[in-house]
């Protein structure tokens with residue numbers, strides 16, 4: 252479903268992605284972790300072309316994202332993305348947040364978009380909040396709306412960039428529950444997260460990044476069993492302490 | 494202090510003043526809406542990744558902001574007939590000049606407004622598949638406009654006061670009407686005091702509105 256092949260990216264002289272390659276098969280859940288600044292966000296944004304790469308190839312569902320002629324807007328409409336800071340549109344109601352992309356990008360009618368959006372809103376357990384504005388919701392609720400917004404577009408895969416790291420501890424699980432349910436229904440997911448409980452529960456593979464490089468890319472069992480690189484061992488030891 | 498003020502003069506000249514006030518208001522509204530629309534385009538150009546577009550917009554804004562408005566009004570009034578070969582009239586000339594001039598100021602406000610919208614908002618809009626134009630139209634500009642509403646209105650108050658400068662080219666605005674009636678009745682002091690009160694009342698009301706909006710915007714954010 253997602254294939255990343257020899258991708259490198261520079262910001263000026265600094266190399267933020269260094270020859271990264273990995274695959275996410277249909278229905279797989281891959282967790283990406285690593286220290287701050289290691290390039291996790293950059294890597295995941297390359298998948299839907301939010302970040303351009305200088306070298307290598309990214310293919311999503313048969314579409315070559317890195318080819319210059321690719322219609323990126325059409326591709327992005329099929330790839331859901333959830334951000335660390337939710338990024339709901341604060342001037343729009345929850346319902347309008349859910350329908351904007353459907354109407355403007357997918358060309359759905361308003362009724363159709365509302366119906367689809369409300370179904371997704373119901374799925375994340377927030378149907379009662381359709382007429383509220385984002386500022387009236389808690390962080391956890393906002394992130395669930397953001398997930399519903401992405402799902403309303405009927406994506407073929409979902410990208411998550413630290414979806415719970417801006418949340419208060421008591422709100423983390425409500426978002427993770429939604430993600431677990433999604434994973435169990437067979438959604439293809441690439442998640443940047445340090446929630447190792449989530450990784451243990453639903454991930455098929457874990458990728459560990461350091462300094463722009465994919466240092467480990469292995470099945471969950473072997474990652475948690477005994478990561479090969481010293482760097483990953485240190486990292487795991489550090490975050491599992493808490 | 495002011496010995497024999499003749500208030501009847503004021504009453505008699507009301508219809509004429511009203512016509513002048515209407516033009517002042519029309520000029521304000523046209524320059525405001527035109528200025529905000531053109532200014533938004535200027536702001537987008539100034540933030541564009543295309544260097545020539547960016548530089549052209551910056552040159553426009555910086556030039557107009559460095560010239561006194563009266564000079565622009567006069568120049569435009571004198572130059573346009575030379576270029577087009579026919580006079581456009583003081584009123585039309587004023588409408589066009591003010592729109593172009595105010596665009597530079599509203600543009601800078603809108604630029605700050607666009608920059609006040611977090612970058613993640615654009616990323617989220619683009620991630621949904623919205624084009625650049627759609628992201629601006631539906632996500633960034635509405636927020637920029639709302640954040641900047643108090644400043645845009647403050648600029649409009651300044652604009653309304655500045656409309657009195659069209660007096661320089663003889664356009665029939667409120668101030669001109671006061672001057673004309675003042676001369677006709679030989680009562681200039683009464684007329685100038687009266688229109689000063691009108692300018693004050695309108696600007697005062699608007700600035701109260703700005704203060705209320707500021708409080709409102711602060712809460713929503």
Ligand SMILES: Nc1ncnc2c1ncn2[C@@H]1O[C@H](COP(=O)(O)OP(=O)(O)OP(=O)(O)O)[C@@H](O)[C@H]1O
Pocket residue numbers: 262267285286287288289290291292293294
């Ligand atoms: N626009 C940019 N210009 C220059 N450097 C950037 C830019 N964006 C990111 N970087 C750099 O690229 C590197 C990778 O950034 P990235 O955001 O992908 O890291 P990350 O692994 O997601 O970190 P975090 O856990 O803090 O989110 C960092 O060193 C960062 O400073």
Ligand SMILES: [Mg+2]
Pocket residue numbers: 291292293412413
């Ligand atoms: Mg990041």
